[in-house]
Amino acid sequence: MSSPSGALGSLIPVLGFLRPYKLRLLAASAALLFTAAATLSMGRGLQVLIDQGFAGDSADLRAAIGLLLLIAAAIALGTFARFYLVSWLGERVSADIRKAVFDNIVRLHPGYFEVNRSGEIMSRLTTDTTLLQTIIGSSFSMALRSGLTLVGALVMMVITNLQLSLYIAVAVPLVLLPILVFGRRVRRLSNQSQDSIASVGSYAGEVIQHIRVVQSYTREQFESAAFAGEVERAFSIARRRIRQRALLICAAILLMFAGMSGMIWSGGQDVISGEMSGGELGAFAFYAIMVGSGVATISEVWGELQRAAGAAERLIELLNTRSVIVDPGQKPGNNARRQPALALEEVTFRYPTRTEVPALEDFSLHIPAGQSLALVGPSGAGKSTVFELLQRFYDPHSGRISLDGADIRELGLKQLREQIALVPQQPALFTGDVRYNIAYGKPGASEDEIVAAACAAHAHEFISALPAGYASHLGEQGVRLSGGQRQRIALARAILNDPRILLLDEATSALDSESEYHVQQALQELMHNRTTVIIAHRLSTIRHVDRIAVLDQGRLVATGTHEELLSNCELYQRLARLQFRDQRSAREA
Incomplete structure (x- = not known):
């Protein structure tokens, strides 16, 4: 993303978040001006103390x-x-930026997250916004205060003694030189430092998420060493950034106080000769110190502002990222039929990260209203891609997908997706209680509706046995439940949603034989007179469907019933032989 001109140009969009709080900003500015004026008046107070207080009674x-x-x-x-x-403004703006960035992230197309790590995105949401909060709530205020007092002190110095002011006037431009030189280096290293911190967070998050795999393969030592490498790399970059900032502050202070030393020598000579009072020199020295401390503060804060510029650039990039899936908004109608028909017509699609191989190519498939269709085929045949396209997580490169004859690209995303319920092979549960997870797709559901859905999914019995029943918290990603229990919670969620279109990704694969039987009965009831698409890995579970579509390498090979495909589809015959042979071997064993 091209940032606005100027070293701190990327902070300008962030300052736009202050616009809704104009009154507080004005009040803060008034307080800043008042404090600066009061601080500057201290010099006159010192002059009165020396010339009148010490000299009088x-x-x-x-x-x-x-x-x-x-x-x-x-x-x-x-x-x-x-x-x-x-x-207050720093905290408020930081919170507003977090909300704005998150609101944009949750609306981005899934393809964005294929090429951008979730850990890095989380780092931007947390670390970068916290840095901006510090800048707006502290460092930026310090810079403004120091700038005001610096200018005011220079004016007061000129009023107090013009000749001595020339020493400081020469020193100030010399101090600005290292700020400009070192500032660019600090900004570059600040960007690298923020990226390295994001990398550390992303790596740690991934390892923690898959901690069972790490420990089952005894890779703890390897992961510890790898993480230590990421941390040391981040520290190395931070160390270089700190060195540049330290050099910047050191050079500014040395140059500033060199000028002040010359001023004090000349002023001391004037006091000795009687050409200047001690109070005037004291006041002048006070203003000179204010100028020196102001320059030192600005040079220190400058490094923080450079870091903030890098963080702001990363956040604004997230905020300005737009989804490639265009939402046309809500359209009237399209919800009249309870059993919608689906169709994929000459669809060709390639994933953004795998453009060399089409996931689907010239793919056409009709799914009649109210019927069930199973998708079978070897791994990589395109079954999951059909689900992705039906939910419009991606758009095909050519061809069209229609719902009741209307291109789904003409429907609002909410309008399309609220008609679909997905039960994935690996159920997604959120950190919350059972009630929250079942009612996720229907937040306003009553307790009776939630319990009825759980009963239909054969989940009520084990939920009732949990310590707090439907109020039991499931832990991160439902870690406190078994695989079969998680699957039944996901199934209850779909049942409660009562969709027009049901997508099942081998929804009973994680269940034991008894639970599978009962859930299959529940699915039969749920699928009755409902448009249903099933990804099937086990052919024994789809004999009851109306039609089966056989896919291979992104193309439709054949469609028909189980018996028809056994007689006329070589690929289906091979899949059936392999699976049923494995089942016989398992029974004999």
Whole structure:
């Protein structure tokens, strides 16, 4: 993504998130200006203390100290207001960016996640937004405050003593030079550092997700060493970034205080000769210190702003990414028929990451309304691809897919997908309770509806035996349930959704024989007079379907009933021989 011109140009879109909070921004700006003015007035207070308080009587000293205390109170109150308001804005904008990025991510097409790691995306949502929160809520405020006090102090120095101001005027441009030189390096290394942190998080997340596989193959030591390598690489990049920032701060401070030393020498000579009062020199030195500390703060914050620019660039890239699946929005009608017909007409499709081999090629298949169709074939034949296209997770490169004669690209995505329920081979459960997972596709379902769906899926008995029944939490990805139990929860979800179209990816594959029998009965009832497409890996489970479609290498080989295909389809005959032979061998064993 091309960023706007300027080193910090990528922060401009982020600052746009401040627009809804104009009043708080104005209040924070007022507090900032008030605090800067109060801080600058401290120099005059020091001049009064030295020239009048120390040179006069106790009353003059008391008045001078009272003035300083009044200025200090104003600074304290202004700082409180500035800190609270700016910190609030930082937290609020960070939360808004997180929501905006997540809202966009959940609407992206699945192909996007084939080429972008989930761990890196999560890093952007968490680490990068936290960094921006720190910048907006702290560092950016510090930079503005230091900039205001620096300019104000320079003006006051000129008013106090023009000759001495020339020393500081020469030093300031010299300080800006290392900021520009080192700033570019810091930004480049900051981007690399954020990428390396994302890589560390992604690697750790993947290992934890598959921890059982890691431990079953005794790969703990290997994964620990590999993770240590990722961490050390991230540390190496961070170390280079820190070194550049340290050099930047060091150069700024040395140059600034070199100019101040020359100023103090010349001013001291003027005080000794009587051409300047001690109070004027004290006030001038105070302003000079403010200029020096302001430049030092800006040079330090500059590195943070460079890091923030890299984080903002990555977040805005996510925010501006658009799904290749265009949603035309809700269309009237298309829901009249309870049993819709589906058709794939001369469809050719290649996955974005495997463009050299078509997943489907000149593929045509008609699925009559209210009937059941099973897809069979060897691995890689294109069965799962049909499911992906029917749900419009991808669009075909050529050909069309229709629902009741209407191209599904003309239907709204919500309008299309709310008519479909999928029961995958590997059920997806969320970190929540049983009730939440069953009602995921129908959040407003009543307790009776949820229990009825669970009973139909033969899940009610084991759910009732859980410690908290339907309120029992299942753990991450349903880890507290067995494979068969997870499958029945997913089936109950589909039953509750009561879809017009049912997609079953060998939904009983994870069940034991007794549960499979009962769930098959439930499926028979669910599939009755409902358009159903089944991916079948075991031919014994699909003898009851209306039709079977045989796929091979992305093409439709034959369609028919089980008996018809046994007599006229060589591929189906071979698949049947292999499976039924394996079943006989298993029984004999």
